[in-house]
């Protein structure tokens with residue numbers, strides 16, 4: 025790699041050809057190296073073509089991809105869904121054919137099928153259901169922090185960040201408490217593919233996806249026969265143009281919700297705790313004026329942490345973008361991580377600053393296209409309520425170790441991170 029090393033060991037890239045975003049090893053590098061690489065791409069080659077260099081057993085190595093690193097381009101691609109399709113997959117790597125059925129949810133559909141499905145799913149997000157979920161967020165967060173508060177020292181991810189999003193999704197879907205751990209393990213495997221801890225093994229991925237898919241289908245069929253007060257029942261009975269979700273469609277939607285709503289929010293909460301520990305002045309300001317600043321803080325945490333690092337599209341025809349022609353069939357990766365640090369929109373983008381005037385414009389939940397995160401408001405709520413409970417019950421909580429990061433180009437995950445506080 026032709027990268028000059030600076031005094032503090034962050035490489036100043038001399039040539040962008042040396043930046044290998046298609047190599048999984050790139051994603052294990054320290055975050056300041058990642059930032060330096062994306063800053064170089066934004067300024068010198070905002071639309072660059074990269075090779076795919078990581079081999080996953082059983083999955084063909086892909087043909088390479090265009091990489092969009094500027095805010096403006098990421099938004100433009102996101103909003104031109106008629107030219108940039110989601111149907112061939114939304115992550116950089118090739119999708120193993122054996123898993124297509126399990127991951128074939130709305131996020132990999134194009135309009136008009138996507139729009140129809142989204143309409144149907146939105147029927148489950150009624151004001152009554154949202155109110156119930158709000159209540160579940162508060163009750164669950166209160167209880168979780170209370171349980172952890174006696175420990176004085178523990179793993180933040182395990183005891184604070186991970187359980188809340190999982191429990192809330194499980195409450196929404198009507199999953200019994202005894203099955204939550206199993207759902208948690210399946211989602212870890214699905215989003216951890218590539219990280220040595222969860223295995224590069226395709227069979228492990230297929231087993232997890234199939235396990236969850238079969239579980240969800242059984243749950244859907246149960247609620248079709250015996251509806252209850254949960255979104256599984258609403259979804260199984262809702263109709264759009266006279267059609268209902270099949271058990272298989274519900275199965276892949278369940279996987280989407282469990283994966284999309286769980287790991288993302290968990291990592292936002294974990295990055296939030298780290299950032300607030302590193303910035304005691306901002307933490308103090310937030311604690312003193314929570315009702316006014318908590319939404320801005322939640323958005324700034326998601327901007328800085330970018331729990332979803334990228335989304336991918338495939339060009340349906342030749343498209344001209346800022347002077348570069350993207351060919352029909354080419355893969356295009358939108359780096360949300362980088363768009364969220366684009367100096368044109370976020371001066372000093374690596375700096376965490378809850379007082380930024382434009383925290384809400386960040387691209388963390390998507391760039392405003394048709395697939396914009398369906399759970400964005402719920403996630404914002406969960407992040408706000410979790411820190412509210414932490415400030416109430418363990419106000420001196422601090423992160424005391426470096427994060428043990430997930431090795432992934434897709435999820436900016438933290439697997440483990442110690443914290444300490446005065447025990448109750």
Ligand code: HEM
Pocket residue numbers: 102130131132142193280281284285286288289292326330331332335388389390391392393394395396397398399400402403
């Ligand atoms: C901090 C937490 C979260 C982040 C960062 C996040 C991020 C994202 C992103 C980047 C997308 C794709 C947007 C695009 O293609 O432009 C997405 C889609 C989606 N998210 Fe989230 N998400 C979060 C939490 C949640 C939660 C809590 C739920 C569910 C309860 C959820 C459900 C979904 C669904 C269903 C989609 C697909 C929407 C569609 O295809 O129309 N997400 N999310």
